[in-house]
Amino acid sequence: MTLEKELVGSGFAFGFDSSELRALASLARERTFEEGELMVMAGERSRAFYVLLSGTAAVELQAAFFKVRIQSLLPGDAFGWSALLNEYDTLFQVRAEEHSTALSIDSASLASLCDKHPALGVKLLRRVLQAVAGRIRGLESSLAQFCGIQSPDGRSDKAGAIS
Numbered sequence: 001m002t003l004e005k006e007l008v009g010s011g012f013a014f015g016f017d018s019s020e021l022r023a024l025a026s027l028a029r030e031r032t033f034e035e036g037e038l039m040v041m042a043g044e045r046s047r048a049f050y051v052l053l054s055g056t057a058a059v060e061l062q063a064a065f066f067k068v069r070i071q072s073l074l075p076g077d078a079f080g081w082s083a084l085l086n087e088y089d090t091l092f093q094v095r096a097e098e099h100s101t102a103l104s105i106d107s108a109s110l111a112s113l114c115d116k117h118p119a120l121g122v123k124l125l126r127r128v129l130q131a132v133a134g135r136i137r138g139l140e141s142s143l144a145q146f147c148g149i150q151s152p153d154g155r156s157d158k159a160g161a162i163s
Helices: 003-008 018-027 107-116 118-146
Strands: 028-033 038-040 048-054 057-062 067-073 093-096 100-106
Touching: 003 018, 003 028, 003 100, 018 028, 018 100, 018 107, 018 118, 028 048, 048 107, 057 118, 067 118, 100 107, 107 118
Parallel strands: none
Antiparallel strands: 028 100, 038 093, 048 100, 057 067, 057 093
């Protein structure tokens, strides 16, 4: 399967036209990660933007004495949004929970594409803002669980599991 077809099938592609998907896929390469492998390491300069194709991953906040799962990622979810910011370090780490594949797009190439095709850049930034909002909701849920507060529906959010 071509990278363009994999991107189209990922769910991330919703709202992009075929030429935009072709442009994104032309910059992408497929990466494979094994269970437990860090896909993105917190505190490092962000170098790539990813779309998970298969497997699952966990967005984690790692500190010296604890690790908090912020969000679970499924195929079609994007991560590594810090790559869209110039010279920016990542905030969260992302760890493969099982054998996983992802499309990886180099940050400099992605920035150049967005500069050349502003409409694509706007769509991409909107999609990334959805991912950022999900991270904030996950962090909020984790903090609430840490403080012993349940969600309004009485459920504990699995995204906030502390390990």
